[in-house]
Amino acid sequence: MQIALAGYDSLKARVLRNRVKIFDAGLVLIFLGVAALFAFEVDVFENEAGLPPRQQTIELDELLVLTTLTMCCVLFYTWRRARDHKRENAQRLAAEQEVLTLALQDPLTGLPNRRQFDEALTAALKVVPSAPEAHAIFMVDLNGxxxxxxxHGHPVGDEVLIHVGARLLRAVRENDLVARLGGDEFAVIARNVVGAEGASTIARRIVENLGPPVAINGVGHPVGAGVGIALSPHDGLTAIELLRKADVALYRAKAERSTGIRFFEPEMDARLHERDALERALRDAVESDSFVIRFQPTSLIGGDGIxxxxxxxxxxxxxxxxxxPERFLPIAEETGLLGALTEQSLRKACAAAASWPPTVRLSFNLPGPLLLDAGFGPRILAVAAETGLAPARLDVEIDEGALMREAEAASKxxxxxxxxxxxxxxxxxxTGYSDLKNLHxxxxDRVKIDGSFISAMGHDRQAAVxxxxxxxxxxxxxxxxxxxxVVTEEQRTTLSLQGCGQGQGALYGGQVSAEEAAALVRPDAGGAIVTAG
Incomplete structure (x- = not known):
């Protein structure tokens, strides 16, 4: 604030002071001019020059005129200086208020910022509500x-944030506080809600208001949001504790995406600590290239060859x-480690597969988010060349849903x-709602039917169909x-009769190490290997 006021003084006030100095100089010149005019009117200089000192006199009316003029000038100057001083004070107060507003307000949305939110939350927590009422803290984070x-660029993103702020204000009660904490993260303080039900009502209104796409320049931008909720005094009595717990609930809401709303629950803390442990282990593994690769065999549906x-x-x-991988791949995506993890794992898998018989293929999962990384395709080929694995022996598996969502990027x-x-x-x-046009x-080259259909087809007619x-x-x-x-003989027989070519599952073998996989396909191992053609 002091820096801002100094800037104000050095610019606006400096200009104002210069104007005052010019005006003051003008007043002095006017006063001197009036005095000179008066002197000439009463022949002061002639009288002074022609009379001896004892006879140098000025008429009383002339003295009265001179005194009156002097007093008028002094009074006018005093009035003007008082007016200027009042104006300077008003401008300074306005500048201070503007600086205070900027210090407490988000400049983009006009909502309270984090500082004002923290102050308001601290003030609210000083009054503990009586049961069944509670203070509710909502953390809101946009999707996508x-x-x-x-x-679309940051200008469009800024417009979306402005609209989101307005929608949040419409969703909450009149006395609730909505703040933008930064980026696409917002927060709400709702005092004296009627327990979890009252907080849930507000949260549902928030989700409903943010549901429709935000229209910018005729283009609809879907946003939606996750909402995490902590209640005081049930979940804590301090601002730091409540914000942390609301943030933990928000993380769960974003991960589940069922209703987009989650209240804090004590077990979330344990899961959060576990996630932190996973993230640390993941970072260490990427840094040290210490991932372990497991291999699951794929066999002819009859089971007579790998x-x-x-x-x-x-x-x-x-x-x-x-x-x-189901547990740590989402964390890898969030932390930006997915590309490095995938490349390291692919390199180890290709190195192991290079020693297998040439008819045994390697299948590797490419995570959907990497479809948007145009440079990852050449990296796959580079890894295959580096490890000596022929590209013709490599299958890249991609989730059908990701292929359909990112069909353009996937094709490239x-x-x-x-x-x-x-x-x-x-x-x-x-499972990905494919259309034949995109499939074509x-x-x-291949499609792998999801295991949920295989496991259900024995007792679910629709699954069988x-x-x-x-x-x-x-x-x-x-x-x-x-x-x-595929886990049962009945499933294998049914699939074989329907024309399915290959099967994978517990019936054909589980996850094995690189050494065990190599042993399974050694010519002297006694196991059959699918030959080319």
Whole structure:
């Protein structure tokens, strides 16, 4: 604030003071001019020159006129200086108020900023509400805002934030405080709500108000939001504790995306600590390149030959043990480690597969977010060349839903891979609402039917119909069909009769190490290997 006021003094006030000096000089000149005029009117100079000192006199009326003029000038000058002083004080007070406003207000949305929010929350917590009432703290974070900034630019993102702020104000009660804490993160203080039900009502209104797309220049931008809620005094009595717990609840709401609303629960703390441990282990593993690769065999549906192995990374932790990718891949995406993790894991898998017989294929999962990284395709080919694995022996599996969502980016990334001989597989086939146009456009080589359909087809007629339809689509598009999650002989027999080519699951073998995979495909191991053609 002091710096801002100094800037104000050095600019506006300096100009004002210069104007005052000029005006003061003008007043002096006017006064001197009036005095000179008066002197000439009464022949002061002639009288002074022609009379001896004792006879130098001025008429009383002339003295009265001179005194009156002098008093008028003095009074006018005094009035003007008082007016200027009052104006300077008013301008200074306005400047101080403006600086105070800037210190407590978000300049983009006009909402209170973090500083004002913290002060308001601290003040609210000084009064403990009587049961069943509580003070509710809401943390609100937008969905997909980064994509809006990246695709449409920050000016559009700023407009979206302004609209979001206005919608939040409409969603809450008149006396509730809505603040923008930074980026796309907002917070709300609602005093004296009627327990969790009252807080839930406000949270639902927030989600409903942020649901419709925000229209900017005729283009709708979907936002939506996750809301985390902490209640005082139930969840804490200090601002720091309540904000942390509301943030933990927000993290869970964003992860689940079911209703977008979560209240803080004590077990969330334990899960948050576990997540922190996973993140630290993940960073250490990327830095030291210490991921472990597991391989699961894929066999002909009849079970008489190993066609290949699907590789997946594992994270080892001294307390949590061996951790499957479903638990740490979302963290890798959030922390920006997904690309490095995937490349390191692919390199280890390719190095292991290079020693297998040439007819045994390696299948590797490419996480959906990496479809947007145009440079990752060449990196896959570089890793294959570096490890000596022929691209024609490599299958890249991609979640069907990700392929459909990012069809344009997927086509650009996969085209050079396909040209080099890499096969493209749609994983979790049947769950991504594919359309035949995109399936044809992406030029897939294989589809892998999701295991949920395989496990249900024995007792769920619709699942059985779905499996037949998916196999038929694959055959109609001349794609090899793989069934995931095959665990019983009955499932294998049914799939074989329907024309499914390969199977994967507990019936054919579980996850094995690189050494065990190599042993399974050694010519002297006694196991059958699928031959080319």
């Amino acid at each position: 805002f980064k994509k809006i900034n990246d695709v 066609a290949g192995f699907e590789a997946s990374p594992r994270l080892t932790h001294p307390v949590l043990g061996e951790i499957e 990334l996969l085209t050079p891979l396909r040209s080099a001989g890499v096969s493209i597989v749609a994983d979790h086939f049947g 456009r992406l030029k897939l 779905m499996v037949r339809a998916l196999i038929g689509i694959g055959q109609g598009l001349d794609l090899e069909v793989i069934a995931d999650g």
